[in-house]
Amino acid sequence: MLYFLIKGLHVAADMIWVGGMLINAFVIAMVPPPIRGGVITALRRYDRIVTTGALGLVWLLGLILAFGYIGFSGGWLHLKLLIVVMLSALHGMQSKWLRRMEADPLLDPPAFVRKGMPIVLVSLVIVVMLAEVKPF
Template sequence: MLYFVLKSLHIISDIVWVGGMLINAFVIAMVPPTIRTGVISALRSYDRRVTTTALGGAWLFGIILAVWYGWYTTGWFGFKFLIVVMLSALHGMQSAWLRRMEADPHLDPPAFVRLGMPIVLVSVVVVVLLAIVKPF
């Protein structure tokens, strides 16, 4: 029973975290400079309260599951862990660029941050496949 509760909390945290990252990526890539300040101010508040909390939950519940069930020694988990570290770093970059863009709406972030949507979506597909199939 505890396994299913932890797994559910991990998946819920993942969904909220990924949703927040996709919203961040959309605003960074698509919102024109003329309206950036107001949109980014609201988004930064949401990002701090909801997305970052979900990121913490995903890490917490994921690490608990990996340690309690011994997955940390498997190859698929190592690859999944690497992707999650990359997504966490991307979230940090998104947050930093949102802060900078709020201060100066005419700044344009580097391509890696602007291309957040496809990076997040492809990463999620790979992570889900690794977690379900456990290929190695």
């Protein structure tokens, strides 16, 4: 019973985190410089409180599941963890560039940060497939 509660909270935190990363990616890539300032100011507050909080919960609950219930025996889990580490790094880069773009709305981030939406979505599909199918 406790396993399913932790797993459910882990999945819910995943959805909140990924949703926040997609919002960040949209604002970084699509919002024109003249209106970036106000939009980014509001988004940074949401990102700090909600998205980063969900990221912390994802890691905490994921590690509890890995150490307490699943173990680190499956190769699928290692690949999933690698992708989650990369997504965590992308979130850090998004936060950094939102901060920089708030200070100077004319700045454009590097392509990797601007292309956050497809990176997040493809990573999400791979992680879900790994967790559900456990192919290796």
